[in-house]
Amino acid sequence: MAILIDETKRVLVQGMTGREGLARTRLMREYGTQVVAGVTPGKGGQSVLGVPVFNTPAEAVAQLGEMDISVLFVPALGVKDAAIAAIEAGIKLTVLVADRVPVWDAMEIAAAAKLNHARFLGPNTLGVLSPGKAVVGMIGGRAESAKQWFKPGLPAGVGVISRSGGMASSTGYYLGQAGVRISTIVHLGGDAVLGIRIPDAALMFEADPLTEAIVIFGEIGSSQEEELAGLIRDRKVTKPVIAYIGGKAAREGTRFSHAGAMIENGRGTHAGKVKALRDAGATVVDAFGELPEAVVERLKRMKGQSLMSETDKNALWNSAVTRIEPNKVAVRGYDIADLMGRVSFGSAVYLILKGELPTAAIGKLMDAVLVASIDHGATPPSALAARTVASTGASLNAAVAAGILSINQHHGGAIEDCARQLKRIADRCATDRVSMDEAAACELAAMKEAGDRMPGFGHRYHTKDPRTARLFALAAEAGVEGVHMQAARAVEKWFAAAKKPLPINVDGAIGAILADVGMDSAALNGMFMIARTPGLLAHAIEEQSREKPMRRIDPVHHGYDGPAPRTMTS
Numbered sequence: 001m002a003i004l005i006d007e008t009k010r011v012l013v014q015g016m017t018g019r020e021g022l023a024r025t026r027l028m029r030e031y032g033t034q035v036v037a038g039v040t041p042g043k044g045g046q047s048v049l050g051v052p053v054f055n056t057p058a059e060a061v062a063q064l065g066e067m068d069i070s071v072l073f074v075p076a077l078g079v080k081d082a083a084i085a086a087i088e089a090g091i092k093l094t095v096l097v098a099d100r101v102p103v104w105d106a107m108e109i110a111a112a113a114k115l116n117h118a119r120f121l122g123p124n125t126l127g128v129l130s131p132g133k134a135v136v137g138m139i140g141g142r143a144e145s146a147k148q149w150f151k152p153g154l155p156a157g158v159g160v161i162s163r164s165g166g167m168a169s170s171t172g173y174y175l176g177q178a179g180v181r182i183s184t185i186v187h188l189g190g191d192a193v194l195g196i197r198i199p200d201a202a203l204m205f206e207a208d209p210l211t212e213a214i215v216i217f218g219e220i221g222s223s224q225e226e227e228l229a230g231l232i233r234d235r236k237v238t239k240p241v242i243a244y245i246g247g248k249a250a251r252e253g254t255r256f257s258h259a260g261a262m263i264e265n266g267r268g269t270h271a272g273k274v275k276a277l278r279d280a281g282a283t284v285v286d287a288f289g290e291l292p293e294a295v296v297e298r299l300k301r302m303k304g305q306s307l308m309s310e311t312d313k314n315a316l317w318n319s320a321v322t323r324i325e326p327n328k329v330a331v332r333g334y335d336i337a338d339l340m341g342r343v344s345f346g347s348a349v350y351l352i353l354k355g356e357l358p359t360a361a362i363g364k365l366m367d368a369v370l371v372a373s374i375d376h377g378a379t380p381p382s383a384l385a386a387r388t389v390a391s392t393g394a395s396l397n398a399a400v401a402a403g404i405l406s407i408n409q410h411h412g413g414a415i416e417d418c419a420r421q422l423k424r425i426a427d428r429c430a431t432d433r434v435s436m437d438e439a440a441a442c443e444l445a446a447m448k449e450a451g452d453r454m455p456g457f458g459h460r461y462h463t464k465d466p467r468t469a470r471l472f473a474l475a476a477e478a479g480v481e482g483v484h485m486q487a488a489r490a491v492e493k494w495f496a497a498a499k500k501p502l503p504i505n506v507d508g509a510i511g512a513i514l515a516d517v518g519m520d521s522a523a524l525n526g527m528f529m530i531a532r533t534p535g536l537l538a539h540a541i542e543e544q545s546r547e548k549p550m551r552r553i554d555p556v557h558h559g560y561d562g563p564a565p566r567t568m569t570s
């Protein structure tokens, strides 16, 4: 199904004889829209592309019967009279394409719509398109391209709500490229006074049985996204919401392209919208490019959930990690035999922790993170603990467990702590609307005053950790660059300016990268445990096979007699 428009809706085109009206009538009909009549005052009796033209909407309705939608290709100053005429003729949805419609006129249209229990979309809207069914307005341009770009929801699809016209089409296009089907794309218009707003469109998608999730292209200004968050919190919108909010860089009082996209008195900020939606449970991506993948992931997860058997539904408790059936093991829905030999260990770790497989580049980055922490010689507390316990004659599992138990705040734990501090800096940058450098300076000064150290920076042994540059290079290759990494650079700059050579260390780099990859902070130190386990195992085995039991292990004065430095052949 779809919302607002489909092939059964009878459409009137006001301003059909004008330049845009004529061109769009042709395209709308080519796409499948049922255009039944046109209206241009003084041109009644003509016909355009075989469609009869009337002087008023009332005349058209009187002659041809009820119409569902009127789309107006009427210039701004004529919109108020034209829209009110359509509303008073009993047409329940008017689509106002023109830009620069006076705000007072939009308010008068709103009053007339309310009185007549009608709705309007816009002003300044590209309209609405239900793939494979019909379009009113200008979304998608040529009918052929629109047919190719937007994949119809057969049977179900996602609903797209956009506050930007160009991005309405782009969102639909990129979702189509990612294989996502669409029920309807609706562009709300960028003006300050609008007919259908995000909460209204979201409720329509919620009621549409074949819309399975809602995708939002939001932007700063107004309270539309915050109101949607309220609907999600109140369980009035229960379908998954995946959103991107534009205008992150905008400053208060500056109009961000659209009249309605302006932060006023601290209202309508990017950070406020992101927080409200995330707190309510919506997925909000940081970059527009991440939106299609986030939608794909969410849909996959939903479909996985809908595969619950009656036994699962009636179970005392459920786990979403791995399903075990006779002769079958499926990790996060993927058959383990299919994963084996096809995904790297890093990708599998990402899958089991985040629930979805990473892209190839992120998988490579995950592997690099794990390799980076595999071992750091015999001096770190975890290696010493594993060796000490192994030397007592304890079992291998006890020795390795001792090593793992020594991973804490001051050893390995810097990953999580660093990610948390970087997030504080990034949050301050967003909420105080200051630069990242300024936010880092404030946070670091406060930490210094409190006698706290910035975790993840500096190393007691390395002045230039060989692992960090490589990790950041791989992160760049994978296109990972988020607020945590930006905050990390700001911290390094601050230390450099304070003449303190405290470059980011491997823990800090891993913390920043994993946080920007979207890894849950609760899993960050766990990544270090996973990575370090082989090293601990090697130390415990070597201790038991090579050294005398109960020896006194000197933590510093030991040599190395393994292979000489060598390079990999490929």
Ligand SMILES: CC(C)(COP(=O)(O)OP(=O)(O)OC[C@H]1O[C@@H](n2cnc3c(N)ncnc32)[C@H](O)[C@@H]1OP(=O)(O)O)[C@@H](O)C(=O)NCCC(=O)NCCS
Pocket: 014, 015, 016, 017, 018, 019, 020, 021, 039, 040, 041, 043, 072, 073, 074, 075, 076, 078, 081, 082, 097, 098, 099, 100, 124, 125, 126, 164, 165, 166
């Ligand atoms: C609405 C808009 C497209 C019209 O542009 P246009 O087609 O070039 O304008 P024209 O003057 O050729 O056509 C307007 C027609 O409306 C007709 N018209 C005027 N008042 C009317 C009314 N009350 N009822 C019906 N038709 C009316 C005019 O008579 C004219 O038809 P005609 O040429 O046969 O006389 C243009 O004004 C506009 O706003 N463009 C920007 C739209 C946009 O980009 N919106 C989305 C942004 S994301």
